[in-house]
Structure formats: structure tokens, C-alpha cells
Amino acid sequence: MVRSPEEEHPQKAFGWAARDNSGTLSPFNFSRRDNGEDDVSIKILYCGVCHSDLHSAKNDWGFTSYPVVPGHEIVGAVTAVGNNVNKFSVNDKVGVGVFVDSCKKCDCCQQGLENYCPQMILTYNSFSSDGTKTYGGYSDIIVVDQNYVLRIPDNMPLDMGAPLLCAGITVYSPMVYYGMNQPGKHLGVAGLGGLGHIAVKIGKAFGMKVTVISTSPKKESEAIDRLGADSFLVSTDPAKFKAAIGTMDYIIDTIAAVHALAPLLSLLNVNGKLVTVGLPEKPLELPIFPLVIGRKLIGGSNVGGIKETQEMLDFCAKHNITADIELIQIDELNKAMERLAKSDVRYRFVIDVGNSQSK
Amino acid sequence: MGDLAEVVQPKKAFGWAARDTSGVLSPFTFSRRATGEKDVSFKVLYCGICHSDLHMLKNEWGSSTYPLVPGHEIVGVVTEIGSKVENFRVGDKVGVGCMVGSCHSYDNCADNLENYCPKMILTYGAKDLDGTITYGGYSDIMVANEHFIVRIPDNLPLDVGAPLLCAGITVYSPLKYYGLDKPGMHVGVVGLGGLGHVAVKFAKAMGVKVTVISTSPNKKKEAIEHLGADSFLVSRNQDELQAATSTMDGIIDTVSAPHALPPLIALLKTNGKLVLVGAPEKPLELPAFPLLMGRKTVAGSGIGGMKETQEMINFAAKHNIAADVEVIPIDYVNTAIERLLKSDVRYRFVIDIGNTLKSTS
Numbered sequence: 001m002v003r004s005p006e007e008e009h010p011q012k013a014f015g016w017a018a019r020d021n022s023g024t025l026s027p028f029n030f031s032r033r034d035n036g037e038d039d040v041s042i043k044i045l046y047c048g049v050c051h052s053d054l055h056s057a058k059n060d061w062g063f064t065s066y067p068v069v070p071g072h073e074i075v076g077a078v079t080a081v082g083n084n085v086n087k088f089s090v091n092d093k094v095g096v097g098v099f100v101d102s103c104k105k106c107d108c109c110q111q112g113l114e115n116y117c118p119q120m121i122l123t124y125n126s127f128s129s130d131g132t133k134t135y136g137g138y139s140d141i142i143v144v145d146q147n148y149v150l151r152i153p154d155n156m157p158l159d160m161g162a163p164l165l166c167a168g169i170t171v172y173s174p175m176v177y178y179g180m181n182q183p184g185k186h187l188g189v190a191g192l193g194g195l196g197h198i199a200v201k202i203g204k205a206f207g208m209k210v211t212v213i214s215t216s217p218k219k220e221s222e223a224i225d226r227l228g229a230d231s232f233l234v235s236t237d238p239a240k241f242k243a244a245i246g247t248m249d250y251i252i253d254t255i256a257a258v259h260a261l262a263p264l265l266s267l268l269n270v271n272g273k274l275v276t277v278g279l280p281e282k283p284l285e286l287p288i289f290p291l292v293i294g295r296k297l298i299g300g301s302n303v304g305g306i307k308e309t310q311e312m313l314d315f316c317a318k319h320n321i322t323a324d325i326e327l328i329q330i331d332e333l334n335k336a337m338e339r340l341a342k343s344d345v346r347y348r349f350v351i352d353v354g355n356s357q358s359k
Numbered sequence: 360m361g362d363l364a365e366v367v368q369p370k371k372a373f374g375w376a377a378r379d380t381s382g383v384l385s386p387f388t389f390s391r392r393a394t395g396e397k398d399v400s401f402k403v404l405y406c407g408i409c410h411s412d413l414h415m416l417k418n419e420w421g422s423s424t425y426p427l428v429p430g431h432e433i434v435g436v437v438t439e440i441g442s443k444v445e446n447f448r449v450g451d452k453v454g455v456g457c458m459v460g461s462c463h464s465y466d467n468c469a470d471n472l473e474n475y476c477p478k479m480i481l482t483y484g485a486k487d488l489d490g491t492i493t494y495g496g497y498s499d500i501m502v503a504n505e506h507f508i509v510r511i512p513d514n515l516p517l518d519v520g521a522p523l524l525c526a527g528i529t530v531y532s533p534l535k536y537y538g539l540d541k542p543g544m545h546v547g548v549v550g551l552g553g554l555g556h557v558a559v560k561f562a563k564a565m566g567v568k569v570t571v572i573s574t575s576p577n578k579k580k581e582a583i584e585h586l587g588a589d590s591f592l593v594s595r596n597q598d599e600l601q602a603a604t605s606t607m608d609g610i611i612d613t614v615s616a617p618h619a620l621p622p623l624i625a626l627l628k629t630n631g632k633l634v635l636v637g638a639p640e641k642p643l644e645l646p647a648f649p650l651l652m653g654r655k656t657v658a659g660s661g662i663g664g665m666k667e668t669q670e671m672i673n674f675a676a677k678h679n680i681a682a683d684v685e686v687i688p689i690d691y692v693n694t695a696i697e698r699l700l701k702s703d704v705r706y707r708f709v710i711d712i713g714n715t716l717k718s719t720s
Contacts, residue, residue, distance in 0.1 A: 061648075108629055116629040116653060118605075177654070262642070270475040276647055285642040286620075291659025292638045295475060295536070298657050300650030 015139025048073030071137030374498025407432030430496030
């Protein structure tokens, strides 16, 4: 017999869920498993609002199972640890990102690439091995296997650190893998939102020259004066664009909507690499000539493994990198989602779960 | 008697040229520059017919000027060298591929990447440094700067070696650059034509496991028994594709006609690379999900630099790799082009210039 979300597991939990593809979120009672031997129980203090949460709430990608409790930029305090847990203690400040389990046995898992494991279980909208659905961080508590929990460095503010658990690792991982971490090289950051603004900060910390590529001229002063970008390219300014052709070694493309690749490819130098980390709903159009004539490549990347995510958090703590956030109460979620759809946020909403009214 | 070219240079030359976008070739008298101090002149013995010749003959890329003498898989014997030529002697067996010039000073040239130099001069149909239009290897003699001459080792026969100068380097370069040359790796080759068949041979010589991916089931026997491929996938067969999901470290895609990328991307393992060396004119659809979910890449590659081209020829000679060719007389060339259009060749036509191209004047 199928149990209701409230009855599936022993521990009561409360969150906000979307019930249908309107994406509207509302209070939702459900439950979490007991703290197992390998588990860490976490009282959630903050959760970032990722654009993926919006895509999932509205079933833009076609695989949402309702009701869905989004949220995969989770930060909180440990309340209980299982007998086998050796990495964390009660009261530790910890985080949970985009996935909460994987097979642990395949080549990917063995190499610290759990994010590419074919049996990777997402923090929300996935099904665990016991058949129950996973629910994310727009909620009060979560129980996670210690191998998928991150330590938040001591000097990192929890609210501003939360978005690093998805946005941060999403840009950090490919920047390292594709070589976008070499001092003096020129990095283009396409899109200045949740992912883009962190890519600028990390790029500068790597010693790179950073150009922000955006359709919004009014973001220029922000990009240069506050985020530290070296230059700003409005993609709709033909003269400036032409002058930038063939000048970039790398581009990290964070744009979540469908957009043209040809102009971005033209900005790359020979051997240039464009890495896309956004997930538009429809396919992009890829012109092949520029790839062949300039030996260019377009690559994808999806978050990062646990070891790498910890490395990213430590790197950010060392360089005082956090997200620029707007803190909201949980009952302001729907308004926040509407604004997010219009890119009206500098640059991540973070839900103050710990202080929000529970019902 | 053929037409005369407009600019008259010191050396008489004879070849076959197309006059218009019909692409039909006929005898053509023209001239080449005198052997400069850094030049090597050679008598052309063989020239491969590349699919690019077909595109250029019909002006499909919009850059052709007529009369057009194609041919960039050219081999022959040195007849004269300039006073400052250090590396070649009269009598040497040599070749010229897709380029005859570059700027020599730009960043890419310094890295031995003349093929990516913005001032790179193509072997035919391009403006040379002296303002004249370059003419290719469907002709009796060639004059080229020493830097762009490749030595053909003695044990590599000229007729089967000629196609390596374009087809060979076009597939060798990405196998190396994208790291698909490590023993034990599994690489797919899409398309079994001029490029594809050479890719199979190179990859096998590198110790790589090779799967040929083709629309033609009747090429299977050839691929496995003659070319040495380890397996063969019919790309229209969903079951075969499914069974090969996530099995390949890389794919060299030689198909220039429009085709779907997602089924090929699905064949790649995590971190896998799909490298395109054929260039369809229209953009192809690229869904983001498959790329992201496996950290996969789609990349391109175009021929190779001169140092690498020589390295490729030496590698081929060492491993007895050569193209499978159909040698034809020059007056068969128009028929050969028509057959090439239908992919009716195993796997490269090579024109026997030395024995059949005679000036009619």
C-alpha cells in the first residue's frame, strides 16, 4: 500500500512544496527517515533558491514528480549522528548540495565523481533505493548519509555560503577541469546571475582576466566596481562585440534560457573552450564550422563530486568568496520565484529557514 | 588546347581546372613562380581527390575563384631547390598538403599551428603572398616554400601515401590533441570514407579499440576484416546503439552531411569527446542535458600543422599505414568526381599525374 508523504518515514518534517506545474509552492507536511548508522541529521538554517528549483517546480524539464519540495543549497546544524559517522559531530555547521547518494562502487564514484554516477540520487525529485521520494531543503530537517555532507568552513557565513553548494560547485568544477584557472588567461562569463556572479569572483581569485558578457547594460557598473570583473561586453552592441572577437581563452556559459552559441564561439581564440552549465529546455544550435576552423570545443559540466565540493568551499573561505544574496522568509517563496523568472535578484534568494514561521 | 591563366609567371605549368560552378574540369595551361631561395620545386606524380575538392569545384563554400585547379594531396619528386633550402635535395620524394603559406610570426604559427593562422594560405583557390591565385595538385609541377613541404619516407609508396596529406593529418591531429591515442581506449569512427578508413588504421596502430559507426551495413565486413576495426555499429539500428551506450572514450566524426549529434553523444562515456572533422554547413542541434550529465564535449579539428603533418607521415610509414586508393588517369577525373559525390569509391581516388597528365600544347 502506498503511504502518504507524512507516513512514509518515522520523523515528522515540514516544508513547502509545489503540487502541479503552476509551480506555486505551499506548506507541506511530510516525513524523513530515522537517523541511520551512516547518517547525519541536520536542522536546516538556510536554503538557496536555485534556478533549477524553478524549472523543477514548473516541470520545465518534464520529469518532475509532484509534490516536489525543491532546494539543494542547504546549510544547517547537525542534530544527530549515526554510529558509523566519523566525519561530523552534533552542532557542526554543514551543507548538503545537489545529490544525497550514489552507488559508491562504479568508476565515477571511486574517482570522486559521484555527480556522474548513473545511479546518483538527487536531493529532491529523485527516488531512493527504498522507493521513497527525496525532498529538498525548502524544509526544516534533512537526514543524509555522511558521505554526501559537506563541512562549512568556520569563517564562512552560513547564509551567504549556502548558494555555493550548487552555484559555487557548478562553476568551480568546470573551471578547474577545463583549465579555466590559469593566471593571466582571459575568461568570459556569459550571464550575470546566481552562477555568473560567483564565476566572476572565482575567476578573479584564480588570477584570470574576466569579461562579463551580458544582455543588460545596467549590470556593467556592478560587474566591474563591485564584483571585480576587468571588463563588460554587452552582447547586443555590434561594434564592441566585433572588437572582442577571438580574444577569449575560455567562456563559462551560465545562461539558463535558450540562446545563440555562434556569437559566443566567435569570441574564443583558437583552441578556445566554451563550457555550458545552464540547462535550457530546448536544444541549442551549434554551428560546426567555427569548431573545425578554430579547433574549439563546447563542453558540459554538472555540479561536482563531494571531495571537489569540499575543496571549493575551502577555496572560497580562503579567498572570502560568498554569494551576494537576498534573504527571504519561507512564505515569500512564490514572490521570489516570480522575480527569479525575471532575473530580478542580486544574485541569489536564500530562505531563512531557521527563522521562518513554521506554519 | 587549354585556356591561359591571366598572370604569366616564369615556369610553364599544365593542369586541369574548373571554369565555373558546374565544377567540370578540363585542360588548363598556366604558370608558376620561379624557384625562390626558400622554395622547393617538384614534379607531381600523384594527387589525391579530397571531398573538399568537390565542395570547392562547385563553390559550395562561396569562396571559389575560377579557373580553379584543385588538389591538396600532392606527392612527387624534387626537381629544383632554392639557394637557402636546407632540408631537401633534388630527387627527394616529397608532398604538399592543404597549405602553402602562413605568416610565420603570429602566435599560432609559433606553436606549429600554421593551420590555425589567420593568414594561412591554402594550396589552391587562395591569394598568395605575391597576389596571384594558388593552383593545386591536379597539375604537373608544384613550387612551394620549404616550410610547407613534407618528406615522404622511402618505404611509403607515393600513390597510397598521397591522401595522407589531407585525410591522414585531418584524423591524426585530433586523435593526438584530444588524447584519444592511448592504448586500451575505445574510439568510435563515424563514416567510413576517405577520412574514416584512415582514422581506423591510425587508431588501431595507436593501440586503440575501434568501432566503426556507419549507415551502411554492407561496409561491416570491410571494416572488420580489411581495415581491422574491432566492431561495427549500424547507426540506424536502435538496438545496436543502445547496447553501445556509454562505451566510448571518444568519437571521430568524419561525416560532413547534416546528422544528429545526440545518438553519438550517448555512445560516449563520462568525460567523452565527440570530435567533428567534417563540417556540415548548417548548425546542428545540441541538447544541453546529455552534455552536462556526462561532462562530455563536442569539439572540432581542421587538418594539422606542418610539424605534426611530418610526424603523421613518419608514423604512417613506420606502421605501414596508407590509404586504400583507386588510381585513375587524369581524363577520368570528371567521372571520378561524380562517383565521389555518390560515395562510390574505396576509399580515395588518386590521379596518376606522372603517367597521364600531359600538356596538349
